[in-house]
Amino acid sequence: MIGSTDDRLVVCIDLRHELDKVMGSPTLDDRFRYAMREAHVRSADVSRVLVIDTVADLPAHHAAYERLCSDPLVSNLLCLAVGPLPGPDERVLSLPAQLRPPVAATLWIGDVRGIGWRPGQARSLALTDTDIAADDSTGLEPLIDLLRVAEVFDEAVAALSELPSAVASPSLRLLAHEVPEQDLMRAQLQALDACVSPPDDLRAGRAPGGALDVLAGYVQAEDLSVEDCLPESSLLRQAHWRSVGRLGEANDRLDALAGWRGLLMVGEPAGDVVQAAREASHALADYRDAIEQTFEWADGRAGLNADGRDHLAQMGIQLPLVPGTRPEEVGGELRRQVVQQLRRRRPLPEIVSWLRDFAARAVPTGSAAQLDRLHRICPDDLLDTLREPPPPSIGTDPVPPAFWAAAAALLAGLSPVGVWGVLIILVLLGAGAARTAGSPGRVPPATAGALAVSWLVGGAAGLGLRSVGVPVWTGTPLLVLALLAAALSARSLWVAAVRQWRSDTGLAEAGEAVERLGDVLDQGVLQHWLLADARAGASDQAKALAHLVQSVCDTLAEFAEQLSRRARPAWDSPPRDGGRTGPAGGRGGSTFAVEYVGQAGQALQTTLAGDVADLVAEVLAPYWEVVLRDPSSAAALPVASRTDGLMHEYMQQLGKMGTTPPPPFASASAGRPDPATLVGVDLRRIVDVLLPDSRHDALQLCSPDQLRMLDRAPGSARSFGFVPHAMQGAFWKAAVGSAGSEKGPDGQGTGVDDAPRNDRWAAHGSPAVVGMPEIVWTASGRFAGLLRLVPLSAGAVRSVWPEADVDDVSSDDSSSASRAPGETG
DSSP states (O other): OOSOSSSEEEEEEEHHHHHHHHHHSSOSHHHHHHHHHHHTOSSOEEEEEEEEEETTTTGGGHHHHHHHHHOTTOSEEEEEEESOOSSTTOOOEEEETTSOTTTEEEEEESOTTOEEOOTTOSSOSEEOOOSSOTTOGGGGHHHHHHHTSHHHHHHHHHHHTTSGGGEEEEEEEEEEEOOOHHHHHHHHHHHHHHHHSOOTTOOOOOOOOTHHHHHTTSSOOTTOOHHHHSOTTSHHHHHHHHHHHHHHHHHHHHHHHTSHHHHHOSSOTTHHHHHHHHHHHHHHHHHHHHHHHHHHHTOOBTBOOHHHHHHHHHTTOOOOOOTTOSHHHHHHHHHHHHHHHHHTTOOHHHHHHHHHHHHHHHSOOOGGGGHHHHHHHSOHHHHHHHHSOOOOOOOSOOHHHHHHHHHHHHHHHHSTTTHHHHHHHHHHHHHHHHHHHSSGGGSOHHHHHHHHHHHHHHHHHHHHHHHHOOOGGGHHHHHHHHHHHHHHHHHHHHHHHHHHHHHHHTHHHHHHHHHHHHHHHHHIIIIIITTHHHHHHHHHHHHHHHHHHHHHHHHHHHHHHHHHHHHHHHHHSOOSGGGOOSGGGTSSOOOTTEEEEOOOOHHHHHHHHHHHHHHHHHHHGGGHHHHHHOGGGGGGSOHHHHHHHHHHHHHHHHHHHOSSSOOTTOSOGGGOOOHHHHHTOOHHHHHHHHSTTTGGGOEESSOTGGGGGBOOOTTTOEEEEEEEGGGHHHHHHHHHHHHTOOBOTTSSBOSSTTOOOOHHHHHHOOOGGGTOOEEEEESOSSEEEEEEEEEBOTTSEEEEOTTSOTTTOOSHHHHHHHSOTTOOO
């Protein structure tokens, strides 16, 4: 709950304005529930009631006190009776008879301005002067806020119950640990700005790690491979290998065609190759169409539906579960990532950017988007070329045939047959070219010219060398070599033609297409089908979380804008009284009993920024399971109103309890700085207030004339100090240092780590060596100081009943008759 650290609530009722509400309703339950709503709690102990009333109206409100004290919900009632006595010569405080122990006690504040006085002195030490009246209600606010702290309320009632008539005049010395309102607003705005403003180095796309990396496409799943999803027995894998086999047959037949057998074959030598290319075309087309059909049926753009899964199963594709990709696992990891970034105090826009980037990376593109890629890899033109390959043609490289042609003519010219041998070579070269081209008319002119020029040059050279003289025994070998060179020239033309035909038929491109189609299929299996459901779900979850965080960010930005507009007039106006205008920098009247201490520093700004980040986590806490289970519900969730409500409650806690008590949603309350660190208070100032030499400076809340109604004996008063529990360890260390001692009452050290361990002593004890009063450790971090309760003198208090006429009661007998049995005063 906001506004308190436990379920103890001090209900404050001002009878000066709420008498009709107390007496008009059938029960007081509604008034108590209203107080709970003001404190923003759903369940609370409302047995403590603080009543504010004027001294003059106390007897007239007898029925109200009767009702309050008899209510079964009320265990203790503390009345603040404010104002002087009704008459100038009146020396007796008249109280309703119900204001008595064990249920009720009374504090009489005769003058909120107070006087400087200590028990044991007959005259006042100092007269104070402030800008408020003696009964100004604004001057009471610090005391009222203090008594609304449950621990202080309980201790005050317990101390009053030990005094005569349970009535006392309070003496107060209060240190309010509060940062000036304008400084606190600045710190709050800085904290909000750090939360809602994108950093200068905003970067999206940070790898999240774990299974989220797989879903975002940063890495492949380590435990699974294509073989796990696409076994060799599957139809698509069989179609792949069938295409590879048909293309292999076509290439083998081309290799055979390029040999001597193909050159010397009678009839159409390329017929087998054409048939093999057609079969490869059909196999490749079937493979591409099977992949295309599967991509269309099992798109996976929004996850796989039943038809898509059935089709994949028919094709023999298996989709095992990837570890860590179940919806609850992915949602849990996304939640952990967001919470971790909140704990690192990362700005909300950065978290939103990361979630949206992950959602964009994780969303499946769908295998249907790959259909165009399939046709780019394996176009219809390639299949048509394989199905109807062009006729073979002579290669475009005439150099090897021309070389062998020149060599054949040279050798024939050197042989004994001479010119006839050169002519025979010419005939053979022409026959080889015609065989390669299919007919003499299809021989390219460039090839024919190159062969003719080579033949002419080689023949001329051979005939010229023969005239020099060649041995007779070389004739036959030269002729054989010439014929062999002519055959090699024809084979060179044939090999070049087959090589050119291989390129023209597209077998090489078809082989590459098969491999690339296999890669696309593998990618479709791993990225589109295997993770289709997980990626679609993860993308939807990330988008929903991004919507929630963005809604929180927008609401906080609007809240910061409103806070900035509200704070601007305070910043533009000059500070008063050294920057202090009362409690919380602008609430309540200023008195010498109250000193407001505190300043905004880095510790406060860091703590407030941490509170805002924890508040964001608290806003999201009820919606994690809902959004991760049904991402479409994100838009309907009341995130903005919850954020606004928690921020208002948090601001109210800062105003009522101070910055020290962690809000209920704080994640690291154990490491929260103590009040002194947060607001920059020197602990020695608190120690000085409670030390014997300093606590006499407490301001007695009465006038000099009213002092004679008090019991001024030195030992009659009851005093206790109050210090925030968060300061306990550091307080004892400062107290021991101020007293010049390093030992506590048990002879042990009293430093921070050696603070007393006894629970009862820690709650109400104090080291005797430093001479401090009893100390109450409070959950609130706003107040520290001393409250001294001075009893009224004998005869200064009387109890009256409703039938008694208080204006006519003047005799001692009448006053005695009006007292409750056994009561004195």
